[in-house]
Amino acid sequence: MYDKLIRNIKVGVIGCGYWGPKLARNFNAIPGADLHIVSDLRKDRLDHIAGLYPGVRVTRDYRELLDSGVEAVAIATPVSTHFEMAKAALDRGKHILVEKPLTDDSAQAQELVDLAQDKGRVLMAGHTFEYNPAVDFLRDFIAGGKLGQVYYINATRVNLGIFQQDINVVWDLAPHDISILLYILGMEPTNVSARGSAYVQPGIHDVAYLTLRFPGGIMADVRVSWLDPCKIRRITVVGSLKMIVYDDVEPVEKIKIYDKGVDMPPYSDTLEEFRLSYRYGDITTPAIDSAEPLSLECRHFLDCIRYDRTPRSDGAAGLRVVRILEHAQQSLLNGGEGEAISW
Amino acid sequence: MYDKLIRNIKVGVIGCGYWGPKLARNFNAIPGADLHIVSDLRKDRLDHIAGLYPGVRVTRDYRELLDSGVEAVAIATPVSTHFEMAKAALDRGKHILVEKPLTDDSAQAQELVDLAQDKGRVLMAGHTFEYNPAVDFLRDFIAGGKLGQVYYINATRVNLGIFQQDINVVWDLAPHDISILLYILGMEPTNVSARGSAYVQPGIHDVAYLTLRFPGGIMADVRVSWLDPCKIRRITVVGSLKMIVYDDVEPVEKIKIYDKGVDMPPYSDTLEEFRLSYRYGDITTPAIDSAEPLSLECRHFLDCIRYDRTPRSDGAAGLRVVRILEHAQQSLLNGGEGEAISW
């Protein structure tokens, strides 16, 4: 009944590659959203969409989409086109959700942030994991002090494919981990370094390692690869009181909290006396809401439009991720030297 | 019957911490070896050994062990004492097996190599994994060309504890992975960098990441930590034809060979045409001999003494690992800058 009372929002989706159809499916299914039109350059992709949603318009020209009367637009095209399309959409007064990374250039990301501000429109970055209930759990656990002092974080995001042609693996996969890190730690890194190699496509790194240094001595390591036999999506957060593993590939036990740690003895006069005290306690797997993160993200986008709110992953969040990616890219080209970042 | 004919070798073990008792157990059980004497500074450790092996002598003075008539000595003491003890043993004409890393200083490692050469005695580094049947399989698979061109290797060796007091986690855990890398690739790295942090004991890194660059563009990344909730011992080797995962924690499926890969199309005129071709084939888990690596290592040591052979992991191999560790340590202190290594 409640759903009947909320205002319906007409939505257009630009891009029908990997994410576009998922966005279309969600906007079609969410009450209060009206999937109105979808665009892509490829006719076969549009035919596919038309087959699934007979009432939805399709077009090869995204400007036609922008002029079709939609109020909100989701952009899921190759990164290099984000800026142009996002700018055009904001110029026409649309609220926009842009897939990650927001742009491939921080100056352009800043321009979008400013433009959205001027136009009074919602600009949201598609940082899906910030809408993942498991990541929310992590954030609350850390913020509530249950982990103790955060020591370090290790993130791995690897599998075979999908290779991108306009960006390397750092720009493709690391945005997820960087947005998660910023979200759960509530702070920005002061230094980033990256190392990697390009094996399949010359000049396009397909394997990379990032090291981010945060205030308070927190270190975070991110491994990303398009060239690994196994799909691994795993984040380990080690604190002084507890340790947590978040494994996104696990169907049920996504989060495991380990009551494990090690303490220094208060004093030790001699080396013989020296003993670290280990704690090997219970492991707890909290029940995590199994809602689809992308659905929660799309609902959040619609709510921000409806009630004039700032999205959790707003343009500024998107810009922060792009700035870190730029520094990582710089380090990658400099042989892994650390790049300081000022905020 | 054959066992009756081989010459019995009297063995002494110095050090009864973590590895010493394992060496003692093996030398006690292997036909053709005679566990004669064990030394340690701690009386309770010696009592423990005496309880297990009533016929074996124990002493708190390792020089007494050296003078007890043993022909071979295994040294499993803290790293900082390796050089002194190894030197004393070689000086007294003993064949020696020294736990990894060989020493904490490459000049001293070189001195041991030279001394063993002068004395005509076996100097073996305890690189256990070079005697692991799964690692042998990896080496043969790569050498036989079945993996194609090696692209990169990712190694992870983490768990909670055991913290060392005289060396950091790089010196403690990375020797395993470095010796494996050198053994399976059959070459040395030209550059190494390392990043890490010290959380529990000030100044002693307990978390670290190494990146090694080998000839031919091969990159190897090693993650080591004493501060992780899970025990992970996993090496991924990615080649142009196949990919392999070696998981030492798996009781049965230690090696998995993935017939997976990605190929560039021979040509592509337009971006639209561009298509990488992915291969998702069968996975094969070869049957691996389940013999205990340490037992194989001890038998190899005895055979080298008996038949005057050079050990697989000889002093030179031990020295190579120490040199790489020194460069990694240098990088760790330099903020992760890459260190070139000349061979």
Next chain:
Amino acid sequence: MYDKLIRNIKVGVIGCGYWGPKLARNFNAIPGADLHIVSDLRKDRLDHIAGLYPGVRVTRDYRELLDSGVEAVAIATPVSTHFEMAKAALDRGKHILVEKPLTDDSAQAQELVDLAQDKGRVLMAGHTFEYNPAVDFLRDFIAGGKLGQVYYINATRVNLGIFQQDINVVWDLAPHDISILLYILGMEPTNVSARGSAYVQPGIHDVAYLTLRFPGGIMADVRVSWLDPCKIRRITVVGSLKMIVYDDVEPVEKIKIYDKGVDMPPYSDTLEEFRLSYRYGDITTPAIDSAEPLSLECRHFLDCIRYDRTPRSDGAAGLRVVRILEHAQQSLLNGGEGEAISW
């Protein structure tokens, strides 16, 4: 292009509980099918469907669906209603796909088989697993003799919920395993027994074990439960040459072929000499097509209509499963006594 040439088939789906929406989604997405109308007694379920497929008619009266001009009907209602609805649909000349089990009574199943025969219409039982590529692999492997002589099969299908109110766990879950067994073995059991208990709903067994005896000494054991903390969908097939595990919960390694076995020595004069010879060989995980089984099933149904073919899981297959279920039910009530089945 090819898809354009095939005849479009108008489909109706009766029932929007657990399976109905999955059938609707597939018939909406498959080229050559036209999801025309959906019925359910519950208005909220119809609203949900209407929200997802704005162009599809909905009705609370399944007879309206039958009179709506559809050519094919999928029935996914509670089992007790299958017969009435299937009969009504066949009477009106519809081709029908009926969810498993076909009916709750073998006489009625026989009547449907006869009626479909008379009317010249397709009657297909929704034995989804017969369209599962992993099950196909199993069947081919056995049929090709690669497993050797089949010894026994163990099947486990358990998790928490979903409790049914009109049938017990044997009728709810075991049809999957029984249809798989008949399909991969290509024969019928000669005897079935069952044991179980009813814990949550008085009189409705929620835990049960079935034992099926097939010709040639093959034994198959099936464990089904609505009351287990873990979701397990696992079938082990042991043969004289190889052993296979099919784990449907595994995202990637669904099938594992173990080159394991045990052989009797040709002769042994004394007990001392007696030695069974074990074979512990490689494990192979074949690449299995990841197509959705329900999609393949729906396409098969449409093809059978279009080209006048007999479905793989035809009415006779559905009847066989119902007859085995009836005997299992009889045994369940008789304290587990074996029930002979004549074919």
Next chain:
Amino acid sequence: MYDKLIRNIKVGVIGCGYWGPKLARNFNAIPGADLHIVSDLRKDRLDHIAGLYPGVRVTRDYRELLDSGVEAVAIATPVSTHFEMAKAALDRGKHILVEKPLTDDSAQAQELVDLAQDKGRVLMAGHTFEYNPAVDFLRDFIAGGKLGQVYYINATRVNLGIFQQDINVVWDLAPHDISILLYILGMEPTNVSARGSAYVQPGIHDVAYLTLRFPGGIMADVRVSWLDPCKIRRITVVGSLKMIVYDDVEPVEKIKIYDKGVDMPPYSDTLEEFRLSYRYGDITTPAIDSAEPLSLECRHFLDCIRYDRTPRSDGAAGLRVVRILEHAQQSLLNGGEGEAISW
């Protein structure tokens, strides 16, 4: 220091097959025990033992062992010889630990119980799992009411080999599960049935399923097999409040407690209203003591001798298991018919 004060007990071990060497290792290592003599019919097994424990006597005649001045005897020979050896040992006034099953005949087991009583000697059955900390946890959890009402238990104990020649798989493997069931439930079954087949050795079942019915409607199912590609040692206990899985193959997470369940609504006027309420809560993995169960068992045996106590797994417990096995064997031969057991 404490260890110095306890009385040393001289122990002999009869049988050096699979379990004997494990017993020898433990009695050699435990303070307060003195592994004095070992016997076996096979000279090569004795040579092996003599190599490991140079100070220990070996003999091919178990009567020599009995006359060697030992106070306690552990019997780890084929089941068919247990009675003769156990009787001879008790007759000579020895305390005895007999591997499971106690005997292959309940009348003989009863005779041993009576004889031990007459002689005032310890008679202990080697039900190792009753000394397993994970099983203790299970027992305490159930006894403490945390699981609620126990509904049913599923136990699986399968792998490839080791085939026995004098007993079938029920007598070989099921004693473990039966002793666990009796221990954690604290009651005896009133009915047992069994089904199985003999594939490799004619007449010796290598695959079997047991169903045990306990008071209060508790059902327990046990699957045992020597002919399975995977090693599975898993027990699921389902209660009205919680569910527990005990997986003995897991190196760390041996016990998982699932806060899962299903409740009937207090009332429901119509079928439409009917809704079972599911509970999907946290999963907890308690830290379990990693002590070796066999070491705890051997220490318990010595303590019972030293302090004149009745063992946890005394002769009566061994007899109960033998009686259940006899009824299971009867059912196995009767085509799976349930056998009532009176206590």
